[in-house]
Amino acid sequence: DAGVIQSPRHEVTEMGQEVTLRCKPISGHDYLFWYRQTMMRGLELLIYFNNNVPIDDSGMPEDRFSAKMPNASFSTLKIQPSEPRDSAVYFCASSPQGSYGYTFGSGTRLTVV
Amino acid sequence: EDQVTQSPEALRLQEGESSSLNCSYTVSGLRGLFWYRQDPGKGPEFLFTLYSAGEEKEKERLKATLTKKESFLHITAPKPEDSATYLCAVQRSNDYKLSFGAGTTVTVRA
Numbered sequence A: 001d002a003g004v005i006q007s008p009r010h011e012v013t014e015m016g017q018e019v020t021l022r023c024k025p026i027s028g029h030d031y032l033f034w035y036r037q038t039m040m041r042g043l044e045l046l047i048y049f050n051n052n053v054p055i056d057d058s059g060m061p062e063d064r065f066s067a068k069m070p071n072a073s074f075s076t077l078k079i080q081p082s083e084p085r086d087s088a089v090y091f092c093a094s095s096p097q098g099s100y101g102y103t104f105g106s107g108t109r110l111t112v113v
Numbered sequence B: 001e002d003q004v005t006q007s008p009e010a011l012r013l014q015e016g017e018s019s020s021l022n023c024s025y026t027v028s029g030l031r032g033l034f035w036y037r038q039d040p041g042k043g044p045e046f047l048f049t050l051y052s053a054g055e056e057k058e059k060e061r062l063k064a065t066l067t068k069k070e071s072f073l074h075i076t077a078p079k080p081e082d083s084a085t086y087l088c089a090v091q092r093s094n095d096y097k098l099s100f101g102a103g104t105t106v107t108v109r110a
Helices: none
Strands: A005-007 A011-015 A017-025 A029-038 A042-050 A051-055 A063-070 A074-079 A087-096 A109-110 B004-008 B011-015 B019-026 B032-039 B045-050 B056-059 B063-065 B070-075 B084-092 B098-100 B105-110
Touching: A005 A029, A005 A087, A005 B004, A011 A017, A017 A087, A017 A109, A029 A074, A042 A074, A042 B098, A051 A063, A074 A087, B011 B019, B019 B032, B019 B084, B032 B056, B032 B063, B032 B070, B045 B063, B070 B084
Parallel strands: A011 A109, B011 B105
Antiparallel strands: A005 A017, A017 A074, A029 A042, A029 A087, A042 A051, A063 A074, A087 A109, B004 B019, B019 B070, B032 B045, B032 B084, B056 B063, B063 B070, B084 B098, B084 B105
């Protein structure tokens, strides 16, 4: 298996622009998680899905952030409009069952200038 | 709210010099405590899950233990390739999200 695949690896955008991050989980994994990592706050959960249904989005910072999972093999995290404070590494992870260790992707490094 | 505190923040070791990392936690109803390794520019890599006090798990030079309030990751005779940031995380019994600590960055010098 190729693991969890995220794209793009790096994204540089101007403040106010829309940014879309993409994730393909491991086939057969029912749980998908979006995390954000910064030096100041470490790894923070943004949202997670079970069988394509959002279960907990309490970590989504504000209405500028939205996430979708239209099918079992694809998820997006969208930021509109982007702000410099959104600069971070965004990780997607998947798990066959929620109680198992997650497999993380390589992340998307987002820089908003 | 769940709290996960890791210490020390950074650890510099000579090759072969064994040491331990600490993860203290406060969580309402622990399902499991997880250890991950993260290399620069990469996503965290799963190492262990511990479910109950007294449980121990080993992988190569790493051994993780769990009590009711903390977990230790012991590194025995480390090698330079063990250099990484080690993260611990807790999962509640009524949820599937992981709450992570800030990590311990380990540097092993040859």
